[in-house]
Amino acid sequence: MLATNKYINAALGVVVLTLSQSVGLLDIWNEGLLSQTKALATEFQGYVPPPNRRPIARTDGSASRGCPSGLFGSISLLVPSDHVGLTVSAHPTFSWYVSAVPSTLMQFALVEPGVVKPILVKQLKVNQPGIIQLDLPELLPLSVGKEYRWTVSLICNQKRPSQNIYVRSRIQRVSVKALEMQKLMGNPDNLAERSTTMRDRAILYGQSGIWYDAVSAMSKAYLTNPQEPLNVKYLRVLLDQVGLTNVANSQLPPLTAQKSAPL
Numbered sequence: 215m216l217a218t219n220k221y222i223n224a225a226l227g228v229v230v231l232t233l234s235q236s237v238g239l240l241d242i243w244n245e246g247l248l249s250q251t252k253a254l255a256t257e258f259q260g261y262v263p264p265p266n267r268r269p270i271a272r273t274d275g276s277a278s279r280g281c282p283s284g285l286f287g288s289i290s291l292l293v294p295s296d297h298v299g300l301t302v303s304a305h306p307t308f309s310w311y312v313s314a315v316p317s318t319l320m321q322f323a324l325v326e327p328g329v330v331k332p333i334l335v336k337q338l339k340v341n342q343p344g345i346i347q348l349d350l351p352e353l354l355p356l357s358v359g360k361e362y363r364w365t366v367s368l369i370c371n372q373k374r375p376s377q378n379i380y381v382r383s384r385i386q387r388v389s390v391k392a393l394e395m396q397k398l399m400g401n402p403d404n405l406a407e408r409s410t411t412m413r414d415r416a417i418l419y420g421q422s423g424i425w426y427d428a429v430s431a432m433s434k435a436y437l438t439n440p441q442e443p444l445n446v447k448y449l450r451v452l453l454d455q456v457g458l459t460n461v462a463n464s465q466l467p468p469l470t471a472q473k474s475a476p477l
Contacts, residue, residue, distance in 0.1 A: 264423030281370035304355035307430035
């Protein structure tokens with residue numbers, strides 16, 4: 215079983231669960247877009263939905279008699295509420311917010327519609343509220359052009375899944391061409407040739423309509439330097455855009471970093 219590492223950030227309660235050492239982010243950039251991104255770094259407006267976005271229904275989960283009433287509404291996916299979010303990564307990061315510590319196990323599931331066998335099912339034990347992020351393992355890449363459904367649920371009844379609380383959304387991987395890059399730069403295998411910061415990448419992704427990678431890059435920028443005001447500000451902008459205004463505006467109590475063994 216792949217090792218699972220969990221890092222909990224003290225300021226915003228960010229929890230990162232990593233099933234793979236690969237960051238799964240694209241490190242090749244269009245020179246013109248990069249210049250534009252740096253120029254706009256001080257006026258980041260957040261995520262700009264793509265013009266050809268595909269609408270979807272709301273991502274609210276079911277409420278059932280199988281779970282304690284206090285858990286209803288305790289999970290919020292960090293996704294656009296009215297359209298399918300995009301990624302250019304084969305191994306994207308999935309993010310959601312937990313407002314209260316659940317008394318039951320939490321489960322993440324990723325499926326391809328029309329395919330019986332799930333791509334990934336992972337049970338997690340959550341010890342404190344915060345933002346949870348799960349990276350797709352390196353051995354389970356998403357295919358370009360395909361749309362997938364992912365679900366986060368609370369396992370209140372193992373024998374009757376219909377009684378569990380769940381929240382779900384969709385993700386689609388698009389090609390690099392979606393960013394309209396004409397001149398590639400940077401070598402993802404050579405740190406010395408990486409010419410952008412994580413915050414720069416998050417800005418570029420956000421302005422290009424690539425939601426999942428914008429959140430992932432901005433989260434990594436924040437975790438790397440949580441004292442940087444722009445990292446805090448821009449992460450809060452993205453949280454506010456998905457309806458987590460109360461989280462974006464709050465100061466969560468300090469959390470202690472700890473390791474989590476795989477279940």
